[in-house]
Structure formats: structure tokens, C-alpha cells
Amino acid sequence: MALIGRLITRLTNLASGIGAACILLSIGHVTLDVTMRVIFGMPLSGTVLFVSVYYMVAIAFLAIAAVERDDAHISVEVVTSLLPRRPAAALQGLSLLLTAVVAGALALRTWQEAMVKFRVGAFTMEAGDRIYTWPSYFILPVGFGLMLLVALWKLARFSSASPGNGRAATSEGAGDE
Structure with a gap:
């Protein structure tokens, strides 16, 4: 089981690292676009599209599994803190269980949409250039699929914990065994 936890941790760290790299790529791309526009009068075509369709989607969705792994999603424990x-x-x-079901449903639905966009070869025209957008649709099912793996892993750890242990089974990261 510890091997699975380490694998999940590596996968979520890799996805988060790619998302972090997209932050740097976005900064570099926008900086180059502004520099080219101001100094040479030749802006890069498609900058806004690349930033919004590729970089921002990766930044938002590739780290979602690591956030779930680290129990860093927003939670309100007003009621549960008062319960036995x-x-x-x-x-x-x-x-x-609900997290796993929702993440699984989102992974499945976004995969279906990504396949539709892939089959039709979805693209956008900008400044006379054809910019393919279909690859960006695969970012969402990857993010939600990893979140599903994390949720299932946490659920398995929770289920195998001793009855008096309950909460401690999920408060650590996936690879902390």
C-alpha cells in the first residue's frame, strides 16, 4: 500500500510541477509578446489564446489532485467539530466517497468532451493562424482523474483504519506511510 501512496504522490507532484512550469511559461510568453509589440511593433499572434486555453487551464486543473492529497481544499468543520x-x-x-464520485464523474465527462474535440480537430483562428485547441481539453480529465485516484486512495486508507483512528487515516499525504 505504501508503494501506491508513493506513486500517487509522484504523479500529483509531477502534475503540479507541470502546472507551475505553465506559470513561468505564461509569464515568459506575455513578456515576450509585450516586448515584441512595444519594441518591434510585431506582437506574437495567439498570446491571449495560449494563455487562456493552455496555460491557465493547466495551472488551475493539474494541481487539483495535490490539493486534495494535502487536504488543502476549503472545508468548514463547524458542525463536525461538535460531533462525537x-x-x-x-x-x-x-x-x-462523494469526492471520489464527483471527481470520477468529472473525469469521465471531460474525457468524453476531450475526445469530441480531438475527433473534430477543434481549433481557433487568430490573426489568420489556425491554433489547435483540442489538446487543452485533455488537461481536465487528467486533473480530475488524478483527483479520483487520490480520493480513492484516501478512502481505502480511511476504510482500513481502526475504528478509533478514523480521522487520522486521511489527514496525511498519500505517501506518508
Whole structure:
């Protein structure tokens, strides 16, 4: 089980690293576009499209699994903090199951949409250039698929924890065994 946790951690770190690289690429791309426009009067075509369709999508969705892995999503624990341990643990298990179901549904649906865009060869015309947008559609199912893996991993750890342990089973990262 520890091997699976380390693999999930590596995959989520890789996806987050790609998202972080996209931040740098976006900064570089926009800087080059502004420089080319101001100094040479020749802006790069497609900068806004690349930033919005590729970089921003990768930045937002490739890190979502690492956020889930680290329990860093926004949560409100006003009610559960007042509950006894067993009901709080049951709600936590239900929350993990719901997270897995929603992440799985989103991964499946975005995969279907990505395949539609791939088959039609989706593109956008900008300044007379054809810029293919279909590859960006695959970023979402990758992000949601990784989030599904993390949620299933956390659910498996939660389910295998001793009854008195409940909450401790998911409060650490996937590879912390």
C-alpha cells in the first residue's frame, strides 16, 4: 500500500510541477509578446489564446489532485467539530466517497468532451493562424482523474483504519506511510 501512496504522490507532484512550469511559461510568453509589440511593433499572434486555453487551464486543473492529497481544499468543520468521533468519522468517510464520485464523474465527462474535440480537430483562428485547441481539453480529465485516484486512495486508507483512528487515516499525504 505504501508503494501506491508513493506513486500517487509522484504523479500529483509531477502534475503540479507541470502546472507551475505553465506559470513561468505564461509569464515568459506575455513578456515576450509585450516586448515584441512595444519594441518591434510585431506582437506574437495567439498570446491571449495560449494563455487562456493552455496555460491557465493547466495551472488551475493539474494541481487539483495535490490539493486534495494535502487536504488543502476549503472545508468548514463547524458542525463536525461538535460531533462525537464516530459520527464525525462517518461524515468524513461519506465526504471522501462523494469526492471520489464527483471527481470520477468529472473525469469521465471531460474525457468524453476531450475526445469530441480531438475527433473534430477543434481549433481557433487568430490573426489568420489556425491554433489547435483540442489538446487543452485533455488537461481536465487528467486533473480530475488524478483527483479520483487520490480520493480513492484516501478512502481505502480511511476504510482500513481502526475504528478509533478514523480521522487520522486521511489527514496525511498519500505517501506518508
